[in-house]
Amino acid sequence: MAYIGRTPHSGSYEKQLITGDSSTTTFSLDFSVGNNASLIVSTNGTILEPDVGYSLSGGGSNIVFNSAPQTGHRTYVVFLGIARDVDYLDSVGIITTRTELAEVAAANDLLLLYDTSAGVLKKIQRSNVAEVVADTTPQLGGMLDVNGQAIGDGTLELIKFTETASAVNEITVTNAATSNGPEISATGGDTNIDLKLTPKATGKLVLDGLSFPNADGSANQFLKTDGSGNLSFAAVPEPTLPTVANVSHTIAPATATSINITGTNFSGIPSVEFIKSDTGAITSSNTVSLTNATTLAVNVTLALGTYYVRIELENGRAARSTNAIVTSSTAPTFSTSAGSLGTIEGNFSGTVATVAGSSDSTIAFSETTSVLVGNSGSQANCALNSATGAITTTDFGGSSTTPTTYTFTLRITDAESQTVDRQFTLTSVFGATGGGQFN
């Protein structure tokens, strides 16, 4: 008959002596028993009836006398059977209860195992159970619950797991067939999830000998290596590009004209192009010569308009002026000859003279001196119509009462800000104001 627990030994029952003191009624049993009938209890030569003379407590691990054994009385217990102190297999072979061994089993402790071939339980001394280390093909039949422990050699932690109670994502390590690399990947409930590798403190992440920086760099920096496996963030090195200075030039339309384009990092014989600001049409230079790294001598023929300048070096590096620095425009001209615009009566009121000029765009007249316009003692007290060039006054010469030649310079400025200056004079005369009466 199968028996779970301590192996019964016929004719060899365990006996426990109990030393009474006339007051103690509860004593620990050497073996737990399933019920009080599993004991023969005698005190002072009297067999005690179960449940009458004694009872059990502590799950069968204590005996409680109804009357405390007296001092000097011989009291003993014979164990007819002991309680099942190990799990037992139920009808389907599952150990449903157990008594936990709270210490390492002794080498001669017996373990139970179920021989599936024979369909019987067998016992085996612990010392006869092979060590895991000796299992060359250990397998887990389910999830390995490390229970907050690390995996290591028993002393040194090799892998430490930290569980997150609500975890849905985990790491999957996938081996690979020939020519394929094994893989550590993030897997789990989320569709898309990061895979994080975090070194400790100032430590660095080293992948295949490449030590990654442990802090982010600046925007637009990139990782660079020092050649010794150390990676760091660094700015993207800029190539040495040419620049074109915004130095304006104005040239006559449809006329081959030489100008100097200034900038930096010029070399070789650059290609110089002129990009029309309103249409984007490109006109190449007639000739280009390198004066020095900051100056190009360029000859170009341009149609009317304003142009950006683009320079492309022989190495392909290029630059364009940020402004349309070349203006192709006909300069304004005066049609009124320089010199005297006339002799005007002092205090004259009206139009003194009208200067004329033209350009291929709208022109405006102005005075560069401060002689014509204004009414200080040395000014002609005139007004200049910027649109028509008409010089008018309400009192030519202002407060002046002496003939004066006013020398002034007028400027015509066209829509392209081209200018032309011309010097003119106006002379005031003051008529006679009196005479001598010969009485």
Add this chain to the structure above:
Amino acid sequence: MASTYLTYTQSSPSTAEGQKFTLSMWVKKSKNGSTQGLWGNTYSNTHRGYIYFSDDDTLRYYDSAGTNYATTHKFRDPSGWYHIVVAVDTTLATSGDRIKMYKNGERITNFGTSTAPSQNDTMKLANTTNTPTMGRMVEAGTSYYFDGIISHAHLTQGYVYDATPFGETDSTTGNWKIKTAVTGVTYGTNGFWWLKDSIATTDHSSNSNAFSVAGGTLTKTEDCPDNVFATFSPLNHDHANANATLQNANTLAYGGDNNSYNYSVSTLGMPKGNGKFYFEAKYLSYDGVEAAVGIVDMDYVSELFFENRPLASAANTTTIGRVLLNANGRSIIAGTENASYGFGSWANNDIICMACDMENGAFYFRKNNGSWANSGDPTSGSTRTGAIDIHSTTPWDRSTHWGVWAGDNETGYDKFALNTGNGYFGTTAVSSAGTNASGIGIFEYNVPAGYTALSTKGLNL
């Protein structure tokens, strides 16, 4: 009768200065029919020279060196200025070029007499150590004075010029006009530029040949080549052209005959419908009776004098338009004499101020600096407040120009000094120049707003 002349001390002239010289002067002649020296030098009967207006009103240059030129042109306009240039260069081969005369920029080529100097003659007028005179010539012991105004008188010696350094043609009007800024002229040691807009004795040339007034009274005028002021006209000054006297460049008029009712009418007229003019007449009375001053329709000037019309009598010659004020303070227009005008009678040296609103036919009189008579307001325009209003009368309708008039209506010798802006009454300057917004002319009292002087500039405002 004029008696004013100028002189200065010359350095001893060189021969070249006697052979070449130019006299340029702007003159306004006040009197016709008399000999009037402009520039003269008389040392002896054989050592004399003159540039002068003859009594036939021609311009002459006589020099005892053997020169005698007389224009056929008559210089008889008392209302305007003449630019006269006499250029002498005896070194020229062409005798007809040795003496050149210019009038208002044009060379005179018609001469009644034209005896040229011999080549290289030294002219007595210039080549003398005697004292030359301006405004007087002496011939046979008699002085002949210039009666009028001289302005911008230039003398160059040793250098000859035509008229162009001293005048030019106005590009707008085509008129010959004065250059007050003379450039490019070398005056020589004894040259000068006198009377430049004033009567300061200063020589305005590069020299320092200041003049002195050697005789008479030289007075300043606003009248000048660029702004001609109205004066009494010697061409219209009394019946039979004999018995009223004009003096002081025709700013002073007085009757010379008991039967002459009209002393004179101004040289310039005020156009009907245009302008507002102000003038002052100082009454220098001899008898204080029946004298009158005012304005008259200039279309009747010929009849006025030829017929000796008694304008101060309202009942007479009613066809002749006039607005007068008589010595009794009565206003007179054709056919009407208003004894209640409210002006009051005149006294000696009272100044009668007259404001003529030619735009509205309204006229205002004021005595001295008092209120305008009849509570008039010359600035009232078409309201004509207190005005002598003739704008709806027939004489006004048919008139074109009105001139300043002075005269009387009885026997006696009343005397008026007219100030149309010269700043003088006779030879006496105004004592307290009044305000004058137009800036034209100088008056004793304030000129009403909007009014100006009766002068060429005033007429063209």
